[in-house]
Amino acid sequence: MPTFSKLTAALILAAAAWWMSAVILAGPDLPVVARRFAEVNAVLGLVLGWVLIGPSAGQGPVAALSAGLSGGAALLVGSCALWAFLGMLRRSLRMQYAGPVEGLVDVARIATEMGLFYLVPGALLGALGGGLVAGISAELLAERRSE
Known part of the structure; x- marks a missing residue:
């Protein structure tokens, strides 16, 4: 069911993802050229x-902080995994792999290389801090609605 808490958490985490992306793109070149990163x-x-964050709204501040950190961590890991997979697809369409197993192994290699770019302090702060702000904001809006 759509709620204002879910919408707020989604918009704040989207803004955090945008910030994280800007910090990552400001650094050295990524191993995978990413359009619309x-x-x-x-x-x-x-x-x-x-x-992840929206459904925990209204369950208390500990659940909000936990969901916020989980959402921020999922953003970091999910983004890295997504772009590694897309990089593998791009290479597989150029017929650079001998077989499917080689492509799947390369996803892990690409993700490992890209993971180093995600460990920039600004990117970590953007994702995890944005997740915390999203969780707390969703919780405050859920409490305000119940009053």
Whole structure:
């Protein structure tokens, strides 16, 4: 069921994903050239905020903080995994792999390389801090609605 708490959590985590993307793109070149990097990550943040953080609204501040940290961590890991998979697909369409297993193994290699770019303090702060703000905001809006 759509609620204002879910919408708020989704929008805040999308903004955090946009910030995280801007910090990552400001650094050195990524191993995978990513078109629409910030936009795709913002959509991922929107979905994760709605699905992971929003439903915990109204269950108390501890649940809100836990859901916020989980949402921020899922944003970091999910974005890295998504872009690694898309990089593998791009290479597989260029017929650079001998077989499907080689492509799947390369996803892990690409994700490991890209993971180093996600460990920039600004990106970590953006994702995890944004998740915390999203969780707390959703909780405050749920409490305000119940009054």
